[in-house]
Amino acid sequence: MQQYLYLIPALPLAGFLVLSLAGRYLSRNFIAGIGAGSICISALITILLSARFLQSPPETGAYTQVLWHWFSVEGLVSNISLRVDSLSLVFICIITFIGALIHIYSIAFMREDRDYARFFASMNLFVCAMLMLVMADNLVLLYLGWEGVGLCSYLLIGFWYETPGNYRAANKAFVITRIGDTAMIIGLFLLFKELGTLYIPDVLARATQHFSSGADGVTLIAILLLCGGMGKSAQLPLQTWLPDAMAGPSPVSALIHAATMVTAGVYLIARMHTIFELSPVAMQITAIVGAVTLFVAGCSAMVQTDIKRILAYSTISQIGYMFLALGVGAWSAGIFHFFTHAFFKALLFLAAGAVIETLHHEHNIFKMGGLRKTMPVIFWTFTIGAAALAALPLVTAGFFSKDQILWYAWSAGGGHPVLWALALAGAFITALYSTRLILVVFWGEMKTTPGHLPSRVMTVPLVILAFFSVAAGWIEWPHNILHVDLFSEEVQHVLPATVLKEGLPAEIVFQLIAVVVSLIGIYSGYSLYYGQSPLLQQWKQSPTVMSVRDFFFSGWRFDQLYDALIVRPFLFITRINKSDISDKLYTAIANVSMLLNRQFSVTQNGSLRWYVTGVLIGILFIITLQLLL
Structure with missing residues (x-):
């Protein structure tokens, strides 16, 4: 089965390519067959792979398959290569199996939507990106899948983009997760600087030899990776995008919250467990973030009225349990709760x-x-x-x-x-x-x-x-x-x-x-x-209780806090800095270009005698240069 590893992410990718290029020419039944069928076949291959893996575990503890050499720059070698061990196998099974059920459900749920092909194309690419993330044997390929998941979430959250609130929710998810992604890529740069590799088994092996426990360098790297996980998994303080992500269709919400995007942070921390174990501070921060997040999100879920927002806050809370488990060192318990x-x-x-x-x-x-x-x-x-x-x-x-x-x-x-x-x-x-x-x-x-x-x-x-x-x-x-x-x-x-x-x-x-x-x-x-509980009626009549309820309902007012501390000051600075020296420089270049355009355009007046005179002057000028030189 090892030689068929590539089919697991390749089939959803093929479905995406077919539907994105030819979807407009296909019938809805054919679109559903390609969209759901590719994921179902991928899930079947995963089931067979899992059975083989559990019955006869590989001697090295993992199946590997190198597809091709990607690039080599200044010692950074990265291949398009796949690696499946016990941890990634859990995630692959969930992604493909639950992804297949969601795709089957979507056949009927999205049947009347005019962008049927675009929906399944985006869903297939989403599954492909998540599979690449968990099957990658190096952190560069993992990061490619990481960003692919972010892109697809943007496309799917804003799927019904005609409604302004939907594309605003997609933009919000994209921008907030970029904060965590930026921290993560800096962490990867530092990791390569320190260890000279981003091949995951080598990173885990060299980390214990290179870093001492509690060293500042490994703590910084672990915290930066944690920030990346907090963004993707919607943990405090980067959790505000997830409730708004309910703007997408319900199958999208199920895919994001159950099998793909929000669990990427959990996978990253578990995969880089050696780095985190070398930093007690990072472990403590992970546990605290998870514990506080699960409580904060639970309070908000308790008072929501939108059925999907209740479940969204619930997801934030449950992933908080996973972060808590990882942070206290209960690695298998955290992954089991994900399962x-x-x-x-x-x-x-x-x-x-x-x-x-x-x-x-x-x-x-x-x-x-x-x-x-x-x-x-x-x-x-x-x-x-x-x-x-x-x-x-x-x-x-x-x-x-x-x-x-x-x-x-x-x-x-x-x-x-x-x-x-x-x-x-x-x-x-x-x-x-x-x-x-x-x-x-x-x-x-x-x-x-x-x-x-x-x-x-x-x-x-x-x-x-x-x-x-x-x-x-x-x-x-x-x-x-x-x-x-x-x-x-x-x-x-x-x-x-x-x-x-x-x-x-x-x-x-x-x-x-x-x-x-x-x-x-x-x-x-x-x-x-x-x-009708009398106590509930009394609470509704109490201004104090209702103010607390409104506070929880607004997600503890994190959006308003970020708007006051970050968004408005940033917009104020941009308005002040609207015409800075850089803008004036480019404006001057444009003005000079326009001036020269006006001067030279005078020569294009449509007069044949003017053109002949110009040609003769040019010829005389060239002859004069030849005589003088």
């Missing part, structure tokens, strides 16, 4: 898209209601996804992965009681808004009459994702309950094992606390939103 989160978050976004389409593009959850009998398949699958998000104990995949992170936030080498407390508060908030979402959308009175129900092309992917939202957690149980660690055992061939502190309380104590907190969150959501 389970991909299933239930893709399920939630696709189910939300089905609800929105059925209710005539209504996004406000308080204009929905009463849909559980009208849309039973959507109701049950959405409920399973929300239960996994809320970490319903011992039933859903979300419980198994989040329980690990909560335990390690206290017990791992980089763990701390404050980090654990923030993660626990986030678990309560998540359970509350997940319950709120189910009750408001599917229970109570029907406020919007549904239109046509989703077809099987849309519901079958939901059923498959619902199954994995439950079953995906069974491959990794808490050790004190059942000794099943299939996931961490495989991933720890690449990532370090989690080192625990000494003298810890029994793990069962933390598990019971987490279970109780999640159940209290579910009960609180039920008490507040099942029917």
Whole structure:
């Protein structure tokens, strides 16, 4: 199977090329076949590759394939070459499998859109770029995929560009992620300066020999790489682009939030784990960023009214859990949460898209209601996804992965009681808004009459994702309950094992606390939103409570803060500097050019005698020069 590695990213790329060049001439069925078919074949190859990899692991621990030499400049050698180990295999499986389900769903969801071919072309390129990112064996190729994902997110978030808000959201995502990308490329420059290579295995091998633990150089590099991850994964303070990214179609939201762009930062930190382990400061910053982000985003999700924005803030919060796990040194737990989160978050976004389409593009959850009998398949699958998000104990995949992170936030080498407390508060908030979402959308009175129900092309992917939202957690149980660690055992061939502190309380104590907190969150959501809670009505009449609610609703006013501190001062400076010396220089060049144009244009007056005279004068001038010289 090693010789077929290139087909995994090549098939989506081929689909993009065909659809972008000839899509306007193809029928919609043919477009759907190319767009979804290329990803499905790629997913099938990935499944076969995974089975072979797990049955007979390669001696080197990875499959590699060099396709061609890219460039060699001053010692920097970069090839278009692929490398698949246990870590990248997890990401490839998620990207292709969930990507295939999203593409199948999109066949029906986008059927009536006039830019059907452009949609699938952009989606295919998106998947190709993410596959290149996780399969690259060198950081230059990884960065190419990194920027490719950013470009495709811009194209897809602003897919319906006729609406001004949509292209503004695309611009916002592009600009904010560029901040992190700039920091990342500087980190790569420094990494090459220090180690003389960007080939990933060599970087990890040489780093421990070249850097001492806690050295300023490795700390700076790790923080710059972390900034790159914060931008792509929408972590504080670069998180403001993601809620606005809901301007794109629902399948785009599912692809961005579940399988591709927002998990790129998680992959980068995990892939560069040796660099981060050499910098305790960078590890602490990663954990703090994750813990604060999960709490801040959870509070915002709790009060949103747009169904997709609730899920967007939820994504920011759940990726915060992944950053927290990576920061405390629980590497496999962070990747395991990525694995389970991909299933239930893709399920939630696709189910939300089905609800929105059925209710005539209504996004406000308080204009929905009463849909559980009208849309039973959507109701049950959405409920399973929300239960996994809320970490319903011992039933859903979300419980198994989040329980690990909560335990390690206290017990791992980089763990701390404050980090654990923030993660626990986030678990309560998540359970509350997940319950709120189910009750408001599917229970109570029907406020919007549904239109046509989703077809099987849309519901079958939901059923498959619902199954994995439950079953995906069974491959990794808490050790004190059942000794099943299939996931961490495989991933720890690449990532370090989690080192625990000494003298810890029994793990069962933390598990019971987490279970109780999640159940209290579910009960609180039920008490507040099942029917008309008097407490909720009192809060709505309290100016203090409503001001806090508005603060959370605005995303803690980060947009307003950045507008006041960065955007307005920058625009003020540009207005002052509108006619600086550089502008005057170029204006002078243009004015001189215009003056010369006017002078020479006088000679082009249309008079034949004037032209003959000019030719004769030129001839006499040339003869005179020859006689004199």
